[in-house]
Amino acid sequence: MAEQVLEVEGLSVDIPVTGGMLHPVQEVSLTVARGETLAIVGESGCGKSLTSLSLMGLLPSRAERRARRLSLLGEELAGKSERAMSDIRGNRMSMIFQEPMTSLNPAYTIGDQLAEPLERHTRLSRREVRERAVEMLERVGITAAASRLGQYPHQLSGGLRQRVMIAMALICNPDLLIADEPTTALDVTIQAQILHLMAELQREFHAGMILITHDLGVVARVADRVAVMYAGQIVETGTAAQIYGAPSHPYTRGLLSCIPIPGRSRPGEHLGAIPGVVPSLIGRMEGCHFADRCALVEPRCRKGDIALRDGSGSGHRYRCVLDPETPATQEAPA
Amino acid sequence: MSETVLEARGVRRSFSVSGGFMKPRRALHAVRGVDFTIRRGEVVGLVGESGCGKSTLAKLLLGLMPPSEGEILLEGAPISGQDRLETARRIQPIFQDPYSSLNPRKSIGTIIGLPLRVQTDLGGAEIARRVTETMDLVGLPARVVDSYPNQLSGGQRQRVAIARALINRPSIIICDEPTSALDVSVQSQILNLLQDLQREFGLTYLLISHDLSVVEHMASRVAVMYLGRIVEERPTAGLFAEARHPYARALLDSVLTPDPSLGIPDTHLGAAFPNPLEIPAGCSFHPRCPKAMPRCCTVAPDPLRIGDGMVECLLHAPDQHDEPEEETTR
Numbered sequence: 001m002a003e004q005v006l007e008v009e010g011l012s013v014d015i016p017v018t019g020g021m022l023h024p025v026q027e028v029s030l031t032v033a034r035g036e037t038l039a040i041v042g043e044s045g046c047g048k049s050l051t052s053l054s055l056m057g058l059l060p061s062r063a064e065r066r067a068r069r070l071s072l073l074g075e076e077l078a079g080k081s082e083r084a085m086s087d088i089r090g091n092r093m094s095m096i097f098q099e100p101m102t103s104l105n106p107a108y109t110i111g112d113q114l115a116e117p118l119e120r121h122t123r124l125s126r127r128e129v130r131e132r133a134v135e136m137l138e139r140v141g142i143t144a145a146a147s148r149l150g151q152y153p154h155q156l157s158g159g160l161r162q163r164v165m166i167a168m169a170l171i172c173n174p175d176l177l178i179a180d181e182p183t184t185a186l187d188v189t190i191q192a193q194i195l196h197l198m199a200e201l202q203r204e205f206h207a208g209m210i211l212i213t214h215d216l217g218v219v220a221r222v223a224d225r226v227a228v229m230y231a232g233q234i235v236e237t238g239t240a241a242q243i244y245g246a247p248s249h250p251y252t253r254g255l256l257s258c259i260p261i262p263g264r265s266r267p268g269e270h271l272g273a274i275p276g277v278v279p280s281l282i283g284r285m286e287g288c289h290f291a292d293r294c295a296l297v298e299p300r301c302r303k304g305d306i307a308l309r310d311g312s313g314s315g316h317r318y319r320c321v322l323d324p325e326t327p328a329t330q331e332a333p334a
Numbered sequence: 335m336s337e338t339v340l341e342a343r344g345v346r347r348s349f350s351v352s353g354g355f356m357k358p359r360r361a362l363h364a365v366r367g368v369d370f371t372i373r374r375g376e377v378v379g380l381v382g383e384s385g386c387g388k389s390t391l392a393k394l395l396l397g398l399m400p401p402s403e404g405e406i407l408l409e410g411a412p413i414s415g416q417d418r419l420e421t422a423r424r425i426q427p428i429f430q431d432p433y434s435s436l437n438p439r440k441s442i443g444t445i446i447g448l449p450l451r452v453q454t455d456l457g458g459a460e461i462a463r464r465v466t467e468t469m470d471l472v473g474l475p476a477r478v479v480d481s482y483p484n485q486l487s488g489g490q491r492q493r494v495a496i497a498r499a500l501i502n503r504p505s506i507i508i509c510d511e512p513t514s515a516l517d518v519s520v521q522s523q524i525l526n527l528l529q530d531l532q533r534e535f536g537l538t539y540l541l542i543s544h545d546l547s548v549v550e551h552m553a554s555r556v557a558v559m560y561l562g563r564i565v566e567e568r569p570t571a572g573l574f575a576e577a578r579h580p581y582a583r584a585l586l587d588s589v590l591t592p593d594p595s596l597g598i599p600d601t602h603l604g605a606a607f608p609n610p611l612e613i614p615a616g617c618s619f620h621p622r623c624p625k626a627m628p629r630c631c632t633v634a635p636d637p638l639r640i641g642d643g644m645v646e647c648l649l650h651a652p653d654q655h656d657e658p659e660e661e662t663t664r
Contacts, residue, residue: 043517157607158384174438187383188544188588195598214517217590221598240594258522260551261591262574269550270529271522277487 002033003073005176005208006055006093010068013047013054020282024050026232031177032208037199039211039223039240043255043276046229048212057085059199073175091121094169098181101161103265104153110137110164117172136167140197140310159190163246166198170205177202195222216259220244223313228252231289232281234308238316246312248324251290258293288320298324338410339506339538340395345404347390353613364390364608365401367561369637372506375596377532377539379553379570381546381585385610387562388542395540397421422512423453426499430511432491436483442469442494443479449502464501472497472527477649489520494550496527506538513548526550546589550574558582561608561618568643578645580623617648625649 014026025047032038042047054065057077070078070308072093077085089095096104096115104278114133118124125134130149137145153161162182169177183191199222202209208329213219219226220240225254227237227247236249247253257272265271276293279285287302288294300321307319311324318324347365364387372378382388395397395406406413413421426449427433436445446478447465450456456464466476472493483491492512499507512528513521529552531537543549549556550570557567558579566579577583584601602624614621620630627648635648 019516043519086472116358153382157609159607188546189383189584189601189603192588192590192599192601193603196600199598200502215590216592218594218595221590221596223594238386244592244594256592260522260547260549262550262586262589264591265551273523273526274519274522 002035005031005073006032007069007071008034008055008067009070010066011050011051011054011070013050013059013065014066015062015063017282023283024232025054025286026281028234029228030227030234030237031291032210034175034208035206036224037202037209037211037214037222039219039226039228041213041216041219042229042279043214043286045231047232047281048229049180051229052095052180052210052212052224056089056093056178058089058095058120080177081285087121090117090174091172092174093176093178094167094174096162096165096177096179096182100179101153101185103163103165106153106316108152109149110151110153110156113321114149114164114168114171116148120287121172124274126245132171133167136171137164139201140164140167141193142167157185159194162186162190162194163197166201168193170201170207173205176208176210177205178210178212181214182211184213184215184219191218198222216256228255231285233319235287235290235320236311237308238311238318240310242316246316246324248311248318249290249320250294250296250315250322252318254293280314286333298322336374336376338371339373339374339376339408340540341407342368342395343405343407344369344408345376345394345401347394347399347402349466360611363562363613364610365394366613367404368559368562370557370564370567372504372538372540374538375536377553377554378465379427379545379549379556380542380559381549381556382391382541382559383544383585383608385561385608386559387610388559389510391559392540392542393510396425396427396508398443398527410617418646419453423449423502424505426502426507427506428492428495428499428507428509428512431515432495433483433515435495436491438483441480441482442474444485445483445494446497449498454500455470458646461589465497468501471500471531487520488516489523490541492516492520492524493527496524496551500531500537503535506540510542511544512541513544514545520550547591558585561610563618563646564637564644565619566644568645570641572641576649578640578643578649579619580625580649581619582621584624603652634659 011025015022019171028051030038042048053059059065067078088331099243110321111133118129133149134145137148142148142163183194186194211222223240226243227234230251236252247256254272254274260271274293279289279292288306291297291301306319306321308319311317313319345368347363349362349364350359351362353360368391380388394401402647408424443465446468447461450461450464461593474493505614532539541549541552553570556570556573557564560581566582577586584603587599587601603622604622616632617635618631620626630648635646635651636649637644637646
């Protein structure tokens with residue numbers, strides 16, 4: 001078995017807000033091995049982005065992070081000081097953000113921004129830094145790389161900017177790469193190219209990757225393993241084949257029924273729907289978080305904490321008291 | 335064949351944009367000669383990538399800006415000569431972002447009733463009755479009538495936008511990316527609603543989207559736009575079964591269906607970026623086209639009718655270069 005890059009157990013985030021304590025991430029446990037892609041999928045507000053930010057130690061200062069275990073290649077990160085974390089960020093673990101226009105600094109050239117992680121984390125000379133930057137730009141498929149170093153982000157197209165972000169994230173050869181909606185802002189044809197590039201580079205750099213996305217199509221094509229998040233919790237986890245082939249949590253099944261699929265969902269037919277809205281995560285919540293929107297809800301769903309249980313195969317787990325055989329036909333509201 | 339509701343004839347639109355510090359202004363050709371008709375009761379999808387001109391075309395069709403050249407006809411009469419209010423009554427938009435397209439200082443009831451207040455002489459009681467009726471139609475609870483947009487979820491706000499578009503019974507609704515800002519579970523509710531309303535009232539939609547899965551699900555006919563021109567237009571089933579234009583093919587290949595047994599598709603498109611400021615000579619798609627031939631760089635293809643569709647690609651054009659030779663051998 002491949003070496004585990006990241007092991008997380010019982011990760012929770014609390015943020016004090018007016019009206020109480022917000023619990024956007026609750027008891028999240030996950031692992032990522034070398035060369036493996038774990039996709040965290042869910043809708044807005046499910047806690048997927050805060051999970052990734054808390055792994056990077058980038059939470060807002062008033063937020064509190066707790067974890068029983070949070071280790072990068074066996075090294076515990078939970079108690080690390082901000083200074084120690086900044087030695088790790090951008091070096092051993094790095095991140096690609098959704099919007100390359102806002103996450104690149106418009107006032108600095110591409111070359112300056114590519115050089116920054118190398119200057120911070122290595123002792124390379126200026127010439128070596130420049131060579132490495134050009135090499136990395138070429139590696140992510142940017143033509144005329146040397147001339148791009150003097151350009152500013154606004155002079156590049158969205159696809160090129162995202163390639164620059166990827167080059168920046170990989171320039172120090174990280175063990176773990178976290179990509180938060182890396183292709184959401186891109187056109188579909190460019191999305192395919194960027195996903196190709198990321199898969200290729202991940203193999204080459206042999207890094208573990210966490211892909212955060214709401215797009216079930218991207219997840220299916222890219223992920224080895226999937227964690228579905230809903231209202232702060234992982235509600236189902238397993239291999240991509242298990243999640244798409246035998247979805248066992250009513251939320252996962254509802255989500256899959258909502259997407260139109262050319263050739264499969266018949267045009268003119270109703271798509272599936274999940275009625276209701278995501279519950280407020282302020283304060284303590286009892287029972288299943290999905291209970292209010294679930295068509296199969298029973299009285300026992302509302303009692304105590306619902307634990308993850310084993311599903312269809314090894315590693316497949318889901319957070320529901322019902323048996324997966326229960327037919328999950330959620331009626332669309334009229 | 336049912337009557338034409340909206341028609342674009344040779345529509346062009348250019349903008350003058352800054353060329354940079356101390357440089358002359360340049361022309362950006364956003365829409366470069368579009369011919370397009372929408373018939374009553376039809377749902378037409380318009381797809382293309384960012385910068386292809388689809389939102390500009392939507393604004394032209396809505397009469398929000400005049401075309402530089404060409405004409406837009408609403409129910410047979412040119413929009414340009416018509417009263418702005420009357421045009422607005424008959425063409426209504428639904429925009430992408432339900433956060434910025436609703437006035438945050440107006441209550442939901444006021445927003446939905448506004449078209450009636452400016453376009454008709456109806457009294458307050460009648461407007462209130464129509465607002466309640468329309469809210470019920472789009473699945474908005476009556477209690478939110480006095481709420482403000484910030485108190486509503488994204489899906490509810492989009493329902494408000496739909497109610498506002500519907501209330502004065504327009505001839506056509508132009509939906510510009512109506513679900514792009516929404517989560518999938520909310521998107522499916524809005525798509526179901528749009529479809530139900532279309533069927534119940536025989537509405538006509540132009541559905542602009544970058545999401546081909548959504549377009550396939552909703553539209554009966556699809557137009558594919560690239561750098562300001564429609565390069566292929568066909569009934570949906572035919573296009574999805576076998577796209578004729580290489581760009582339409584690449585777009586379809588890029589759709590990621592949720593099937594974990596498939597990998598990431600290779601679209602075989604080059605890294606060239608479609609830039610409306612520098613439109614390539616010949617066929618504008620040739621720098622990215624996997625099937626480009628030498629003459630694609632110089633010869634701009636003409637629209638070609640094949641069966642019930644249109645395609646603008648030299649691969650399907652009768653081979654002009656070979657014609658003289660054929661004549662001599664005959």
